Amino acid sequence: MSARRVRVVITSPLEDEFLDRIRAVDPRLELDVPHDLLAEPRYPSDHPLPTLDGAQARERWEALLDEAEVLFDFGPLELAPTLAQRPKLRWIQATSSGVGRLVGRVGLRDSSVAVTTASGVHARPLAEFALLALLMFGKRTLELVADQRARRWQRHAGEELRGKTVCVVGLGKVGCEVARLARAFDMRVVGTVRAVRGRTAEELGVDRLEGPEGLDDLLGEADAVVLAAPDTSETRALLDARRLGLMKRDAVLVNVGRGSLVDERALVEALRSGHLRGAALDVFEREPLPPESPLWDLPNVFVSPHSASTVAQENARITGLFCANLRRYLDGEPLVNLLDPERGY
């Protein structure tokens, strides 16, 4: 075994127990944790960016990046465009999945630096959010909360998910988990992938599988549409006015993918006109959602502040993934969750 040291710089906050787990992977690892420069997490598993105050802080970061072979998270965005030029940097482990655009913006797309994503870590919490949203609209939860605040006791008939059709746009790890849970409720599940490439509906656990060209057709048969696709040039404004119009009257939209997938202005129109029953949105064209957005006030919209993927257990899972990848890195094996720069995720 070579005596070579591998410097790992941790650039977003991580609990001590997880830092210890990372150190325990191999004695060759040398962890740099610039505690004084990292921002305070605002909630468990928060990954805030460090903000470099003053020349001294910036200088220290520059020095850390110059020595780093591995980064946990991208570090300060102001220095990210310089990552491709760092002499020793070989690999960055991201803490989210859809980092393709960021990687392009900071010039890492064609560099030799490997980027691995947190793909899979957020599948369960996002799928739970999607099911929450489907159940909420079935059981008229937003109306009931409004009734409650007005002390109004108004009996009604709700709906069951059983027998309804949900269309999952993007049957990746998140989308397949949505499909699995939806089927536990006896929903019919249809969905799309970027490229079918010989995969079958059965393999992905759905009742009907289409490529992007089949989306228009699926929209017309779905009682609910769940967006679980990444932000790529192919998905931008995927759900525009025309496609929103193809959705069934009284259908529900859930977005746990990216805000860029939806033409928000057209969505507001479809929600106001009553064409759609409602929308549950965890992601938006602009985040934080601007105070002037009409989405805040629409009675049939549930706004979630891009937190549906965040659960207390997230850092434990990302650490597990990182440790497994460190092992592979040291052993010269291929990393898992390697970003595909072509696809962007």
Add this chain to the structure above:
Amino acid sequence: MSARRVRVVITSPLEDEFLDRIRAVDPRLELDVPHDLLAEPRYPSDHPLPTLDGAQARERWEALLDEAEVLFDFGPLELAPTLAQRPKLRWIQATSSGVGRLVGRVGLRDSSVAVTTASGVHARPLAEFALLALLMFGKRTLELVADQRARRWQRHAGEELRGKTVCVVGLGKVGCEVARLARAFDMRVVGTVRAVRGRTAEELGVDRLEGPEGLDDLLGEADAVVLAAPDTSETRALLDARRLGLMKRDAVLVNVGRGSLVDERALVEALRSGHLRGAALDVFEREPLPPESPLWDLPNVFVSPHSASTVAQENARITGLFCANLRRYLDGEPLVNLLDPERGY
């Protein structure tokens, strides 16, 4: 085949297609549907009581009941106490499950009139409500709705159901369906039945099964408690101040059983003090929930107006059950869903 006619009186509103399905069961059936006396349904599958306005209406009902061999629903409550004395009445098909107390109150408990319940019809919608409630508290939905109304974008970490323990009190048809869905989310499920009688946890699809004497113990290990038990002398105020105190701090309560199961005053205290994280209640000690109840205003309570069991498909299912039972009745076979007057459900 005898030419005997069987008079069936429909005493709560049912759609024409379902009346036709009932008629189609057998040519011996003679359906009486006093359309002019039945109340208008306020929502799909509503079963409002007829209110008898004036002597003439009452006279007509009396005559109908005197000729009825089978009743669909109990009819006007003011005449229910006379049902045990109707000369030709043999069987009443109820449209809900927990009718034991009503049957006792109107003197049918020891009569020869058979009562069948709608047990099973409401299992899925109630189980969906329970899962909605568990997901809501995991994802902080009530706080998010309040944040939204205040246009507040506040990121946070939610929770996953995976790995949490739910205790289902009353593993009947509703409770077992709650258990099945909770397991799809990888929850650990424990629960109680009125009498174990040799059944195993595995048979009921749970991880731990106890009789009523084991409840105290289970409450201490549950992150959420779902009440799915009927109103009987054994379940009244089952969740009193002492047992609420046994629940884990920050645990969640869901009641889809009966309001009488919970000491509401003690529950309000446990919710105000922060001992419990929250409660989702579809049933209450008094219904409609009185305007002065503090439950309306507690920020950690979700009030549902005893409608969680009602879905548009309900009448179709009750009709299916009734038709199957009519077939058995005419063929002299034992009815299904026969009320056990001892148990009360």
